[in-house]
Amino acid sequence: MLDTQTNERRLTIARAMAEAIQQEMQADERVFVMGEDIGALGGVFGNTRGLVDEFGRERVRDTPISETAFISAAVGAAMDGMRPVVELMFVDFFGVCFDAIYNLMAKNTYFSGGNCAVPMVLMTSTGGGYSDAGQHSQCLYGTFAHLPGMKVVSPSNAYDAKGLMTAAMRDDSPVVYMFHKGLQGMGWLGTEEGAIVDTPETGYTVEIGKARVVREGKDVTLVGLAMGVHNALKAADKLAEEGVSAEVVDLVSLVPLDRETVLNSVAKTGRLIVVDEDYHSYGVSGEIIASVCEHDVSKLKAAPKRVTYPDVPIPYARHMEQFCLPNPDKIVAAYKAM
Amino acid sequence: MDPTKDQKLWMYENMVLSRRFEERIEKIYLEGKTPAFNMADGPIPGEMHLSNGQEPVAVGVCAHLTAEDAVTATHRPHHQAIAKGVDLKAMAAEIFGKATGLSGGRGGHMHLFDPSVNFACAGIIAQGCGPACGTALSRKLQGKPGVAVSFLGEGAANQGAFHEAMNLAALWKLPVIFVIEDNAWGISVAKSDATSVPRNDVRAAGYGIPGHYIEGNDPYAIFDVAGQAIARARAGEGPTLIEVETYRLAGHFMGDAEQYRPKGEKEALFARDPIPAMRARLIADGDATEKDLDRIEARAAETVDEAIQFARDSALAPETDALTAVFATQ
Known part of the structure; x- marks a missing residue:
């Protein structure tokens, strides 16, 4: 949609993803899309809307509810010269197909000594906040980023969503593209206005493995990804009212992880808070803090903090989940407790 | 579909090649592992799953394939790799963990990849079924020729991945052939203790595709049925499921005491060893003379010697190679 007053082309993440795929499918016949309800429905989260009308059911194929079959089929197709984009509808469903993901998709390049590339994108939805309970609300960023052989990205806004998707489809390695449901701009999942940003129509890429300082500050570094970035930005506004200047780093990618941008920011502010909607222990938040401490603990003026999801399954009742x-x-x- | 004389001799030579290769591997595997057996010791460390006895399945199927056709093999892959034309030197070197191996020592004997002949392996049961569908789909989308054969064991027919892939292949009419090597044992568990039906070919009916069971570990019978299934796939008529009765002459892996086998089973299996049986049949049918077959056997032994020597002589890769090839180099 074009905002005539600002001359901006503001898209939701869902539309930005679909546009990236559409443009790449126009440019590259090897790209095709597979997944559950990605055809006529356009994806449960809107990110393949319109594709089947333009490209037909051969290249935009609805699959049976057989995640193991179609994700491992994507591995076979990728190794045979295609560039599949497959959707795992909810990341929580990884439980029925993780063998295809981490034993095949993530390892075949290594097992072949680099002789077989597996250029595919596995896009999957993350995140809760809308009372869908513990099998449809997880993030699992740490789970995927922990295992070698997969690049992992998670956009916080439509601009990055489009550029990362294009970069992912052009990458010769498998990329796990994790999109947060609350940022899709679907309405029925709530709308995060901050995710709907100016998105150029002309194709472009956003570099995988590069974090971004999205707000400059000098007193504390807030590190997040996806929804965490928006929580951090809102917290930075509140802190500003109290005279505290917070810098916000959007990780954008988890693998490769841009530690340098985080380290530079912490070197400047001396304080670090990691915001992560994934579970507290053994995850992204611990990795970021460990990276900073390993590098130069003397840069820290206070013990780092993390604001994360507690180590419990995600409850259904709204008040409990929001808690x-x-x-x-x-x-x-x-920040105040630092 | 009957094999020509040339096809028969090709099948025999590849069966012998596989057997000679495994006989050498079996001996070398034990180097450094006696008197105390430690899997990590010796020039060939790790698990070793031998396929001797199962050679007829690999040759009966692969006799119909060219390099452009794809095979996904199992954790017991040597006979399938050899029949598919994987370079024996590079394969041997991989098993020795050498720099000249197919993947420079990163994969080992359960993870053999040779893209030049479209051969891939997987160490987990039924893991190759989905990728075979994907390769077949890729050919369909690209309008390129070629079929995909997914080899699996009878134990794998109880995995979800197998059933999901059968449905997908049937639904999308993919040029895939699922070939089950029924060697009667899933490690130590008998097929009858693991599988709800005596024969897996009946499971094809659940997906509306043809299913065949082939008795007797007979290379000619396998050639016949596989040939029809592959021709059907090439003609765009979709997938076929084939189960073949075969025999595992060795244990599940080397070091397996095989106490689960009924008394006398192994002796009976060796009495039905398919290689001497095929030799006698070639001569009886007038397809070859003793001399012809001696020559083939000598050539196979020589090829194996060269491959093993190449592997032994090759250098190990630098340890730091462990840290490379995680991602594709763009």
């Missing part, structure tokens, strides 16, 4: 989720107030409180 567990990270939010701007928790980030502000974490």
Whole structure:
């Protein structure tokens, strides 16, 4: 949609993803899309809308509910010269197909000594906040980023969503593209206005493995990804009201992880809070803090903090889930406790 | 579909080649592992799954394939790799973990990849079924020729991945052939203790595709049925499921005491060893003379000697190679 007042072309992440795929399918016959309800329905989260009308059911194929079969088929197709984009509807469904993902997709390049590339994109939805309970609300960023052989990205806005998707489809390695449901701009999942940004129509890429400082500050570094970035930005507004200047780093990618941007920011601010909607232990938040401490602990003026999801399955009842989720107030409180 | 004389001799030579290769591997595997057996010791460390006895399945199927056709093999892959034309030197070197191996020592004997003949392996049961569908789909989308054969064991027919792939292949009419090597044992568990039906070919009916069971570990019978299935796939008529009765002359892996086998089973299996049986048949049918077959056997032995020597002589890759090839180099 074009905002005539600002001359901006503001897209939702869902539309930005679909546009990236559409343009790449126009440019590259090797690209095709597979997944559940990605055809006529356009994806449960809207990110393949319109594709089947333009490219037909051969290149935009609805699959049976057989994640193991179609994800491992994508591996076979990728190794045979195609560039499949496959959707795992909810990341929580990894439980029925992780062998295809981490034993095949992630390892065949290595097992072949680099002789077989597996150029595919596995896109999958993450995140809760809408009372879908513990099998449809997880993030599992750490789970995927922990295992070698897969690049992992997670956009926080439509600009990055389009550029990362294009970069992922052009990458010769498998890329796990994790999109947060709350940022899709679907309405029925709530709308995060901050994710709907100016998105050029002309194709472009956003570099995988490069974090971005999305707000400059000098007193504390807030590191997040996807929804965490928006929570951090809102917390930064609140802190600013109290005279605290917070810098916000959007990780954009988890693998490769851009530690340098985080280290540079912490070198400047001396304080670090990691915001992560994934479970607290053994995850992204621990990795970021460990990276900073390993590099130069003397840069820290205070012990780092993390605002994360507690180590419990995600409850259904709205008040209980909201109690567990990270939010701007928790980030502000974490800063005050430093 | 009957094999020509040339096809028969090709099948025999590849069966012998596989057997000679495994006989050498079996001996070398034990180097450094006696008196105390430690899997990590010796020039060939790790698990070793031998396929001796199962050679007829690999040659009966692969006799119909060219390099452009794809094979996904199992954790017991030597006979399938050899029949598919994987370079024996590079394969031997991989088993020795050498720099000249197919993947420079990163994969080992359960992870043999040779893209020049479209051969891939997988160490987990039924893992190759989905990728075979994907390769077949890729050919369909690209309008390129070629079929994909997914080899699996009878134990794998109880995995979800197998059933999901059968449905997908049937639904999309993919040029895939699922070939089950029924060697009667899933490690130590008998087929009858693991599988709800005596024969897996009946499971094809659940997906509306043809299913065949071939008795007797007979290379000619396998050639016949596989040939029809592959021709059907090439003609765009979709997938076929084939189960073949075969025999595992060795244990599940080397070091397996095989106490689960009924008394006398192994002796009976060796009495039905398919290689001497095929030799006698070639001569009886007038397809070859003793001399012809001696020559083929000598050539196979020589090829194996060269491959083993190449592997032994090759250098190990630098340890730091462990840290490379995680991602594709663009």
